[in-house]
Amino acid sequence: MNVAVLGLGLIGGSVLQALAAGGHRVVGFDADPATRATARTAAARARTGTRWEVAGTVRDALAGTDLCVLAVPFPALPSVRRELDGYLGLVTDVTSIKGPVRELMGGLRFVGGHPMAGKETSGFRAADRGLFVGCAWVLGLEPETETADWLELAALVTGLGARVVPATAAEHDRAVAGVSHVPHLLAAALTGAIENDPLAAALAAGSFRDGTRVAATRPELIAAMCGGNAAAVGEALDEVIHTLRALRTQLSEPDPVAALRPLLAPANATRSAWPPVPGDQAELPARKDVLLRLGRVGGWVIGVDRPHRKVTAMRPETDRNPS
Known part of the structure; x- marks a missing residue:
């Protein structure tokens, strides 16, 4: 398949490299000239048969392709969408919110996508062609979705080693609010709590590291992700706040150890059963x-x-x- 990847950050760069390694002809583009230069240098150093091209414009990247993968941040999508007018190929994206993206893509052969993979680091230098092996990759199914287009993308994604999860945009946005977006906000809050406490920073170990890893994500990316899914994130955050308040109340009981135990047990059971077998x-x-x-x-x-x-x-x- 001939594929254009627009946006060569962590996810877009990883898609580019994974598709090239899978034998597809891939052309990438990024609005940042330095990123394009980095991607070209990496392509020149890649093994024969796993190389990709880097175009100088969106139009050049799209020329002759069957599929366009949109891997730009959500705030940049409207301007990129305008450059897709007249494009006859299949279009997908890797954005972490689906409802607003679906609204933008009217008039195109579009199947929304979101690979549940990533790192706290960003940029093309962080890209990894093996990033998607074993990961869940949502592919949107809406009333307007052509089943043949969905199957074409599902075949491509499973060929990268990912597990395809079918969902509507609304279902996706509600689910990721709880398992992806709110955790970024919680990580930010937990990290902020030690900002002026050097002793706590010196003592922080595994639980702090694991619970705050995504706080190292660029703030503008977290803001775009959570702000773009504000309604669902707000509801999920309200539930977490409700639980935290309940836990705080139990700490004031005469026997806080006994009071906390029943509230903590369901979370223990759920986490112990994850991931699904x-x-x-x-x-x-x-x-x-x-x-x-x-x-x-x-x-x-x-x-x-x-x-x-x-x-x-x-x-x-x-x-x-x-x-």
Whole structure:
């Protein structure tokens, strides 16, 4: 497949390199000349057969391609979208919010996407062609989504080693608010608590490191992510605040140890059961209702049979009725 990747940061650069390593012809573009230069240098050093091209303009990158991957930050999408007018290929994105992106993409053959992978570091130098191996990659299914387009992307994504999770934009945005966006805000709050406490900073160890890793993400990226999904993030944050207040109340009880235990037990059970254990493998028809049900029960697609419009799917062992 001939693919254009617009935006060569961590995710876009990783997509570019992964597709090139998979044998696809890939052309990248980034608005930053320094990033383009870095990507060109890296391409020249890559092994033959895994190299990519870097274009000087969006139009040059799109020329002759079948697929465009939008990997620019959400605030930059409207201007990039205008340059896609007249593009006949399939379009997807890697943005961490889906509802607003879906609204922007009217008039295009569009399937929203979001690989649940990343690092606290950013930029093309942080890119890694193996970043998506084993990760969940959401592909949006909406009333306007063409099933053939969805299957084409699902085949491409599973070819990169990712697990495809079908979901609507609204379902995605609600889910990631709790598991991705709010954790960035919590990490920022936890990190801020030691800003003026050098003793605490010296004593911080594993729990602080693991709980605050994403606070090292560039602030503008966190703000765009959370602000772009403000309604869902607000609701998820309210739930966390409610839980924190309940925990704070228990600390004032005569026996705080006994009072805290029942509130902490459900979280322990949930975390101990994560990630979901794969159950049975199934061959499913590539119907929207079947695919969306698979996603809603926590299942994923690992293979695609496009000619027969079927998928090979896995579901958690807790679910026994994928269709």
